[in-house]
Amino acid sequence: KQEVTQIPAALSVPEGENLVLNCSFTDSAIYNLQWFRQDPGKGLTSLLLIQSSQREQTSGRLNASLDKSSGRSTLYIAASQPGDSATYLCAVYNNNDMRFGAGTRLTVKP
């Protein structure tokens, strides 16, 4: 059974810092990995989708990398802003099943 772990569970940084969120998974035979953002009490917003054949994806200040062999993905956020404060979830897809991590709760202080 696929298990997805996100470290750290919570992170607080001053505005302007570059930061990295980590996601690890136990079964490397994945089809894709997706990073989501979730604001308190709200649904999930898809940020980036990385197919298994890809190594990274970029969108604006966000860059996600994927290393299937080591079962890891990172989400890099450049020049963080208070508006980036949210919970970030990663999810991996294999065997017709999507498994989520518990998320990293990010706070960016002005």
Place this chain on the structure above:
Amino acid sequence: EAEVAQSPRYKITEKSQAVAFWCDPISGHATLYWYRQILGQGPELLVQFQDESVVDDSQLPKDRFSAERLKGVDSTLKIQPAELGDSAMYLCASSLVGGSSYEQYFGPGTRLTVT
């Protein structure tokens, strides 16, 4: 931009009562998913539909939960009777086709509180 619609956004009910949630996926999306998210955890899949057919309901507590998508468009998730442990966020998502190549798009969720 097309979005997944869900209603109600919030629901408070007493235990042993029945409750229902509605989801309207993005137009043209054949695959619809219902997830349950307990506070502080990631979402867990309850049921997946491909058009009007159930593809996966292995995690759905069938003694009290039911889901339907009669015309292959919108969907309803029902709980009867509700229990205290059902308090959670219920999220609906849709994708163009089921499978690995297609992103899932999520609705705003229904926050259920059982008292």
